[in-house]
Amino acid sequence: MNELLAIRFDFDTFWDFLFDPIIFKGLWETLKITTLAMIFGVLLGVVLAIMRVSKNPVASSAAGLYVWFWRGTPVILQLLLFFFGLKQLIDEDIFRDNWTRFRAAVIIFGLNEAAYMAEIGRAGILSVESGQMDAAKSLGMTNLQAMRRIILPQAVRVMVPPTGNEFIALLKNTSVLFAIGIVELTNAAKLQASRNFRFMELYSVAAVWYLMVVTVFSIAQAELERKLAAGERDQPETLFSRVIKVMGGSRG
C-alpha cells in the first residue's frame, strides 16, 4: 500500500487539529446556535406548555397542533423547507438579506425544540399537586400569578433533567446544519478531512469536542439540580459536589 494513504492513526495530526482555528470556529458556531436555539426553545416551550394545560380549548388545541407539526417532521426537512422554501416564496430583498443561514438555524431549531420543551413543560406543570393551585387561588392570585410564582418554580425541578437531555440532543443535531451550508463542528471536520484525507483523525477531533462540551454541561446541570433541590430534606449528591468533597472542599 502507498505510504501516503497509510491507515495508521496519526496522533500528530490529531493533536494539531484538536486546537486548530478551523475546528474552533466550527465548535463556536455549534455552541452559539445550540445555546440561542435552546433559550428560544425553552421560552416558547413554556408558553406552549401553559397553553396546552389551559382550559381554553383554542389555546390548548393551537399548542397541540404546533407540537404535532414540529415533532412530526424531521428537523432536516424543516431546515430545508423554511430556509430554502421561504426564500423561494418571499421574493423581497429585505427578507433575503435578513434570512441568513445562521438566523434560520437558530429560529428553526428553536421552533423545533419548543415542541419538545412544550411536552416536558406540560409534564412538569402536571407534576405539581393540584392543591398548590387551589392554595394560590384561595389567596387571590390570578392564574398567571399562580403559574409564575407557584407552579412553574416547582415544575422546573422536574423539567431540568429532561431539558438537559434536550440540550445534549440539540447540540448533536446541529450537525445536520450542513444541509443549509453552515460550517459547524461536524461540517468543519468533514471539510478539512476532505482536503487532507485524515478522516479518522478529524472526526475523532470533532468527537472529542462534542464529548468535552457534553461533560462540562452535565456537571453544570447536576449542580443546578442540586441547587433547585434546596429545601428538600435529602439533597442529592452530585458528581460536582462529590468531587469537591473528595478534594477536601468545605461544601456539604
Add this chain to the structure above:
Amino acid sequence: MTEAMVRIEDAHKRFGKLEVLRGVTTNIARGEVVVLLGASGSGKTTLLRCINHLETLDGGRIYVDDEMVGYREAKGKLVEDKHSAIAKKRAQIGMVFQRFNLFPHLTAIGNVIEAPIRVKKMAKSDAEELARQLLTKVGLAGKMDEHPNRLSGGQQQRVAIARALAMQPKLMLFDEPTSALDPELVGEVLDVMKELAAEGMTMIVVTHEIGFAREVADRVVFMDEGVVVEEAPPLELLESPQHERTKEFLSRIL
C-alpha cells in the same frame, strides 16, 4: 348590609352523574363560627370549595358579604366572572386545607408574604413585618426561615393559617384542618383556631373534632347526601339530635 356574612341559597353541584350538593341553604352570620359535620361524601368539603369558587356551582347562589363569588347575574342567569374579578373576591376569603398545601419552594415567611406582595401589592418590608407578627402569633417565631418539609404537620398547618390571615380575610374556611395530623399535633392547630374564633373571625370549619365543635362553634350544621339535615347550637345538636340520620352519624363517631 345584612347580618349574614355568607348566604347559601339552594346550592347544587354535580360531578358528572354524581350529585354532591342537592340544594343546600343556610346562612352564616358575621363573627359566627360554624362547624360542618357529616360523613365523607356528604358534600361538606365541596360546599366549602364552592364558597370561594374553587368549584363552580351548577345551581343556586352563594353570597359572601352580599356579593356572589365567581359569578355575576345577567338577565336572571349566572355568568362566570372574569378571572381578575374572581381573584379579587377570593383574596378576602382565607382557606386552610387538609393537606396544608404550603408552597414547598418557599420558606415559612416566604409562604406568608407571597400573596400580600403579589396580590395586595404590599411593600416587602411591610409584608415581612406582618408575617413576623402572624407567625409569632401562631407560635412559630423561631421557624420563619425553614422550608415546609422541615416542619412538622402541625407547624405546617399553623404556617398555612398565618398565610391565609396575612390577606386579612373577612371569612376563614377550614377544610378538615387536622385530619392529616398525628393525634399529638392536633391540639396546637385547634388552639390557634380557637384563638381566632375568640377574636371574632367568621369561620366555617369542616372537621370531625367534636370537642372543637362543642367548645368553639356557635352552630353545628349536619350534612348528609348533599343536603343540610339539621343545624343547631352544638350542645343541642350533639346531645339531642332531632333526625335519625344525625343520631346514626353521631352514634358512629362519639
